[in-house]
Amino acid sequence: MNLWTRRLVLQRAMQLGAMGVATPLAINLAAFSEAAAFDNTDYKALVCVFLYGGNDYANTVVPYDATNYALYHQIRAGGPGELQAGIALARADLAATALTPNNGQTLTDNLQYALAPQLAGLKGLWDQGKLAVQLNVGPLIQPTSINQYRDTNRVLNPLPPKLFSHNDQQSIWQSNGSEGSTIGWGGRLGDLAMSSNASNSLLTCISAAGNAVFVAGNDALQYQISPGGAISIRGIDPALTNWAAMRNALNSLITRTSTNVMENEYAAVTRRSIAMEGVVNSALAGVALSGPTDALFGTGNPLANQLKIVARIIGARAALGTRRQVFFVSLGGFDNHNLLMQDHPRLLQRINDALVAFHAATVELGVESKVTTFTASDFGRTLASNADGSDHGWGSHQFVMGGAVAGGRFYGTAPHVSIQTDDQVGQGRLLPTTSVDEFASTLALWFGCSPTEVQGILPNIGNFSNTDLGFV
Amino acid sequence: VWKAILTDDEARIAPGAADTLAGKLREPVVRFVQWARTVGTTSTTGEYEIYDLSASDTSLGQSPLRSPSVFNFFRPGYVPPNTALAVAGKQAPEFQILNETTTAGYINFMQWVTRGGFNDVKPQYTQLLAIAHDVPAVIAWLNLRLTANQMSAASLTTIQDLLSAFNVTSSSTESQKLDMLATGTWLMLCSPEYLVQK
Numbered sequence: 001m002n003l004w005t006r007r008l009v010l011q012r013a014m015q016l017g018a019m020g021v022a023t024p025l026a027i028n029l030a031a032f033s034e035a036a037a038f039d040n041t042d043y044k045a046l047v048c049v050f051l052y053g054g055n056d057y058a059n060t061v062v063p064y065d066a067t068n069y070a071l072y073h074q075i076r077a078g079g080p081g082e083l084q085a086g087i088a089l090a091r092a093d094l095a096a097t098a099l100t101p102n103n104g105q106t107l108t109d110n111l112q113y114a115l116a117p118q119l120a121g122l123k124g125l126w127d128q129g130k131l132a133v134q135l136n137v138g139p140l141i142q143p144t145s146i147n148q149y150r151d152t153n154r155v156l157n158p159l160p161p162k163l164f165s166h167n168d169q170q171s172i173w174q175s176n177g178s179e180g181s182t183i184g185w186g187g188r189l190g191d192l193a194m195s196s197n198a199s200n201s202l203l204t205c206i207s208a209a210g211n212a213v214f215v216a217g218n219d220a221l222q223y224q225i226s227p228g229g230a231i232s233i234r235g236i237d238p239a240l241t242n243w244a245a246m247r248n249a250l251n252s253l254i255t256r257t258s259t260n261v262m263e264n265e266y267a268a269v270t271r272r273s274i275a276m277e278g279v280v281n282s283a284l285a286g287v288a289l290s291g292p293t294d295a296l297f298g299t300g301n302p303l304a305n306q307l308k309i310v311a312r313i314i315g316a317r318a319a320l321g322t323r324r325q326v327f328f329v330s331l332g333g334f335d336n337h338n339l340l341m342q343d344h345p346r347l348l349q350r351i352n353d354a355l356v357a358f359h360a361a362t363v364e365l366g367v368e369s370k371v372t373t374f375t376a377s378d379f380g381r382t383l384a385s386n387a388d389g390s391d392h393g394w395g396s397h398q399f400v401m402g403g404a405v406a407g408g409r410f411y412g413t414a415p416h417v418s419i420q421t422d423d424q425v426g427q428g429r430l431l432p433t434t435s436v437d438e439f440a441s442t443l444a445l446w447f448g449c450s451p452t453e454v455q456g457i458l459p460n461i462g463n464f465s466n467t468d469l470g471f472v
Numbered sequence: 473v474w475k476a477i478l479t480d481d482e483a484r485i486a487p488g489a490a491d492t493l494a495g496k497l498r499e500p501v502v503r504f505v506q507w508a509r510t511v512g513t514t515s516t517t518g519e520y521e522i523y524d525l526s527a528s529d530t531s532l533g534q535s536p537l538r539s540p541s542v543f544n545f546f547r548p549g550y551v552p553p554n555t556a557l558a559v560a561g562k563q564a565p566e567f568q569i570l571n572e573t574t575t576a577g578y579i580n581f582m583q584w585v586t587r588g589g590f591n592d593v594k595p596q597y598t599q600l601l602a603i604a605h606d607v608p609a610v611i612a613w614l615n616l617r618l619t620a621n622q623m624s625a626a627s628l629t630t631i632q633d634l635l636s637a638f639n640v641t642s643s644s645t646e647s648q649k650l651d652m653l654a655t656g657t658w659l660m661l662c663s664p665e666y667l668v669q670k
Contacts, residue, residue, distance in 0.1 A: 052541065167547055180549040182558045210528070211568050216553030224571035226529035231576035235583055235662075246655070249634040253627055253663045254579065261492050262564060263664035265555045266575070270664075273572035332540055 043317050043370045046447050047310060047327040048186060048214055049303070049355070050174070051377040053334030054166065056344055057396040058383050058428070061133055062089055063417045064098050064114035071417040075428065077385040087340050087385045089116065097123045099133070102408040107135075111414045118348040121356035122399065126408050130359065130368075131401045132471040135412035136423070137439045138379065138395035138432030139163075139172045142463035146422040149431060164392040164429075166335070169378045173436055174214035176459065185440050186326040187217030188457040189447055193324035194220050200320045202276060206313065208306035209330035222328075223276065225313070227305035229284050230277040279320070280313070287315035293364050296357035303331040304354035311361035314371060324448065334377060340389035351375075355401055368403030372446060372472050374439075375399045383428020384419050395430030398439070400471050404446065411471045434469065437461045442469040493557070495670040497566035499545070500532040500578055501525070507582070507661055510617050511653075512596035513589065521591040531581050533574040545569055579662050586661070587654035597653045604649035605642040607635045614660050623665050631659050 063072040069082065069091050077086025084090040094114035107113075113133070115123050125131035139160040148157040161178045162168035168178040175184040190205035194217075197204050205215035206223050215222040234240045235250040255271050258264045289311065297304040306329035314325070331351065336344050355373065362371045380396030395415070401407075412434040415423045425431050437458040444454050445468050454461055461467055477483060498506075504525070515521075525535035539545050546568035551557065557564050589595050603609045611632050615623050638652035660666050 166541075167543055167549075179547060180551050180563070182551050182553040187553070207571075211552075211571055213553060219554075221554050222571075224573045226573040226577075228529055231529050231573050231580070233576045234580050245634055245637055249630050250579075250659060250662065252630055253659055254575075256627070256664075258624075258664060259492050260495060260665075260668060260670070261556045261560070262495050262497055262567075262668040265552065265557060265564075265567070266497065266570065266664040266667055268555075269570055269572060270575045270579075273576050276572065277576070335541070 041323070043314075043323050043367060044447055045314055045325045045327060045367070045371045046186065046189065046443055047307075047329065047358075047371060047373040048174075049307075049351070049373060049375045050170070050209070050212070050214070050328065050330040051334050051347075051351070051375060052170065052330055052332040053336070054169075054378040054381055054392055055334045055375075055396060056336055056340060056390050057380040057393075057430070058390070059087070059089060059340070059344055060116055060119070060348065061113050061135075061397040062094055062116060063111055064091070064094050065110065065112035066091075068109060068111050068417045069094075072383070075383050075385070075417070075419055077387070084341070086387075087389060093117045096120060099123065099126055101410060102129060105410060107410060107414040109414075109416055111417070113410070113414075116345065116348045118345050119352045121352045122401075125356070125359060125401060129407040130403060130405060131399060132405050132407045133410050134398045134400060134434065134439060134469070134471060135410055136380075136395040136415050136430045136432055137398055137412060137434040137436060138430065139169065139176075140432050140435035140437070140464075141460050143435075144431065146425070146431060149425055163394060164379065166378050166392075171213060173376050173378065174212060175216075176437075181213060182216060183218060184212070184214035184216050185444070185457050186214040186328065187220050187222065189217075189324075189444055189449065190215065190220030190326050191217040192449060192453055192457075193326070193447070196323040197325075198321040200279065200322055202272065203280070203313070203320055203322055204324065205326045205328075206310070207328040208309050209328055212328045212330070215326055215328045221272070223272070225280065225309055227302075227309050229309065229312075230280040231273070232277050232281070233274060236274065280316075283316035283319035284312050286319055287312045289315070289361055290364060293357070293360050296353070296360050298353060298357070301350050301353055303329060303350050304357055306330070307354050307358040308361070311358055311365065314362070314367055315365045317367075326447075336381075337386060337389045337391060355399070359401060362402070370404070372400065372402040372404055372443065374401070374443060376436075380430050383417070383424070391427070393427075393429035394425065395432035395434075400443075402472065405472050406470060409471070411469050434466075435460070435464055438464050438466050438469055441467045442471060446472045493560055493562055495668040497564060497570065498667055498669050499566055500534040500569070500574070501536055503578075503661060503667070504532055504582075504585070506618070507586065507657065508593070508595070510614075511586075511600065511657060512598050513593050514596060515592045516594060517592040519592055522593060527577070528569075528571075528574045529577045531577065533569055533577055582661050583658050586658040587650065595654070597650060597657075600653045600657075601646065601649055604640050604644070604653055607632055607640075610635065610653065610656055614657060618657075618660050619666050620670075622670055623660065623663065627663055627665055631656055634659070 073088045076088035078088030079085045082091035098114040141158040151157045171179045175181040194201040194204045205220045207215050236247045297308045310327045362368045375398045380393040381390035419428045437460050441454050525532040546565045550565045550568040552567040635656045640652045
């Protein structure tokens with residue numbers, strides 16, 4: 001860490017030197033002001049869309065050019081021709097969602113990709129340059145080759161703990177630590193950003209999807225919101241309970257402090273719930289999405305419901321005085337060992353519809369370039385078929401969406417479509433070529449962190465040369 | 473293995489009052505079932521139509537056989553962030569489904585259920601109806617059965633004062649008695665002193 005800091009200082013010194021004496025002092029100061037970036041008066045939000053269960057990367061971002069499609073089709077037990085069979089999609093069904101990178105881009109083995117047919121809306125956002133695809137990203141301690149992976153010297157070649165395990169890899173993606181870790185990198189961003197949110201610092205880190213370590217910081221608490229808004233306790237609401245003695249009795253029982261730690265923590269959650277309910281709901285009352293945008297969210301799509309309340313909270317930013325927020329939403333059901341071809345498309349449709357609606361809402365709210373949304377998942381899955389689905393993997397492809405995104409492009413290194421090459425560890429389980437830390441670092445820098453602050457949030461980032469992948 | 477479990481300190485020695493980290497949070501479904509069995513419930517149709525209780529904003533946020541994944545409702549290794557439990561390095565699995573939404577949702581749900589029941593499942597309060605005119609007796613009855621007499625004197629006083637204000641006498645209507653009994657039961661079920669089993 002000391003070394004890294006020293007290097008940073010040297011870099012800064014060199015940059016200043018290069019600017020020369022004629023450079024106005026203001027610019028020099030700007031170069032040094034990154035630590036204060038969170039004092040800015042603009043608004044920015046980071047939204048994590050977590051796909052619980054481990055999303056099947058190969059049927060999400062699909063090899064489409066004839067050569068690579070043939071490999072994909074064969075490995076996924078598609079049989080002869082280019083038809084849907086085994087766990088391979090039909091090539092003809094991918095034509096409408098084939099991705100053409102803007103300004104051209106040559107990928108490994110001249111790969112051309114298509115999105116799954118259900119992701120037609122995301123294809124539209126790609127064409128508009130609002131959606132980027134980060135290829136083969138996953139947890140790593142340091143850049144790792146296949147030989148380092150196979151090596152038994154884990155001191156020299158450390159690997160993330162408990163690879164291929166759902167609960168642990170979910171935790172590692174969110175917090176750099178296996179299950180039981182208590183601080184996520186979204187929460188650490190929140191720690192740095194809290195002071196920008198004035199009196200409503202509790203609304204810095206918000207989950208619309210239950211408790212998630214991603215949005216838990218050292219100081220920043222995760223505030224939980226339901227798709228309908230904050231929940232009012234009827235028994236203490238004068239509008240619903242007009243007997244004051246009753247309200248007072250309930251309020252006193254549910255909020256009182258205790259010497260027992262668990263009782264005390266329970267009451268603390270209740271106190272927070274009560275304190276924020278009025279603030280949040282009155283601010284939300286002033287936010288209405290237009291009919292057409294509202295309709296995009298549809299009904300019965302749990303991810304869309306969560307993103308809608310996120311959009312509304314963002315819409316209430318002026319009333320709430322919030323300037324920097326980190327959100328967490330999720331969709332479950334991705335552990336498609338079985339019935340992949342039946343269940344996975346439905347999930348992708350939900351992702352597509354929810355993200356398209358959310359993007360439209362950010363445009364309508366005038367924050368398209370202030371909100372960056374990214375997907376994450378436990379792990380990718382095998383490329384090989386288990387006859388009815390795919391099994392636990394490691395690296396995967398993820399989406400990054402928003403007006404600030406340098407979209408219509410792929411980032412990272414495309415893996416060979418193979419179950420033998422050195423960029424996979426068996427059956428097409430991808431050995432990540434981009435680490436979660438690099439991915440997170442890129443987002444953190446956009447959010448307003450200084451490079452030194454990023455080092456504090458992502459302890460392994462110093463092991464990687466690329467702290468800004470450039471997608472946002 | 474059995475020997476190790478049965479001879480473990482936590483199994484042999486009851487935590488003392490000085491152990492501020494003692495206890496475990498009762499799961500929402502366990503609270504609901506404990507309430508139903510304690511006050512007595514019957515089905516008007518024999519169907520016991522209690523379906524999905526998963527909604528965290530309007531219901532219990534937990535429903536039998538409906539865990540969101542194969543990993544059940546919460547993980548054994550869960551440590552609630554930003555709490556004294558995290559500082560002490562203690563797991564508290566049941567806290568994984570406690571948040572600003574579920575705490576409010578539970579209180580609202582139980583307020584409704586303790587008086588009106590759930591669909592065809594109606595609470596009886598048979599034993600309590602017989603002593604409804606005697607508030608201290610009602611409180612003692614509930615305290616023993618719900619918290620093993622562990623509720624603090626201050627909380628008992630809070631509940632007793634409110635129930636006394638219902639002015640229920642032996643000649644009150646059953647409906648008046650039930651209003652008071654359901655309120656008392658509900659208040660106790662909402663108290664963290666009940667919610668944390670010790």
